[in-house]
């Protein structure tokens with residue numbers, strides 16, 4: 417489906433994830449990856465060349481939003497965007513900061529207008545607001561996969577950790593004592609697609625045990641109604 421699309425990536429990081437995919441899968445498309453951090457860019461460049469995938473994976477040392485402004489029509493963006501929530505950019509890991517609730521970069525990607533989005537979304541960065549934002553920009557969730565992750569060194573950093581606790585108490589982050597969820601989500605701007613937005617919302621809020629989480633899971637009545645209709649017709 418994506419082989420003839422122009423694929424761009426926000427945040428190549430080490431490049432290792434996509435390099436592994438290109439090495440072991442017959443994907444014939446080309447990916448232009450943007451990496452704002454010079455040291456990460458240089459590392460990724462070497463990984464790409466060493467693994468002989470430079471003909472399919474180009475890495476560019478630029479800010480994604482400045483570079484792709486006019487190149488989005490019909491295209492696809494992939495990203496594991498920065499999603500750590502904190503009131504201020506954390507000094508130790510500025511490149512992983514997603515704004516006050518962690519959703520800022522993801523929402524900015526949604527606003528670019530790509531036809532396809534393939535993004536990681538975490539349950540600790542106001543995921544319901546991201547799903548709503550995508551719905552309001554005409555996207556439908558085609559498919560998703562979700563797994564749990566243990567809090568790591570970055571999410572345990574005191575200012576991030578405190579912010580996650582605040583967001584949890586406001587039902588804007590959904591975590592258990594030691595874990596959060598990360599979903600890989602495929603969105604498409606297509607009027608006929610069956611939308612899994614409400615199922616994604618349930619999956620991303622599933623770790624929280626508070627009664628408010630159950631309430632938060634019902635925030636998208638339009639999509640939920642769509643899924644009910646489909647079941648009734650099955």
Ligand SMILES: C[S@@+](CC[C@H](N)C(=O)[O-])C[C@H]1O[C@@H](n2cnc3c(N)ncnc32)[C@H](O)[C@@H]1O
Nearest residue numbers: 427428429450451452453479480496497498511
């Ligand atoms: C969470 S890491 C993901 C890295 C890699 N894709 C992975 O999954 O392991 C996010 C990356 O996005 C980069 N980044 C953040 N904002 C960016 C922007 N506006 N343009 C390009 N790269 C950006 C950061 O430097 C960081 O390397």
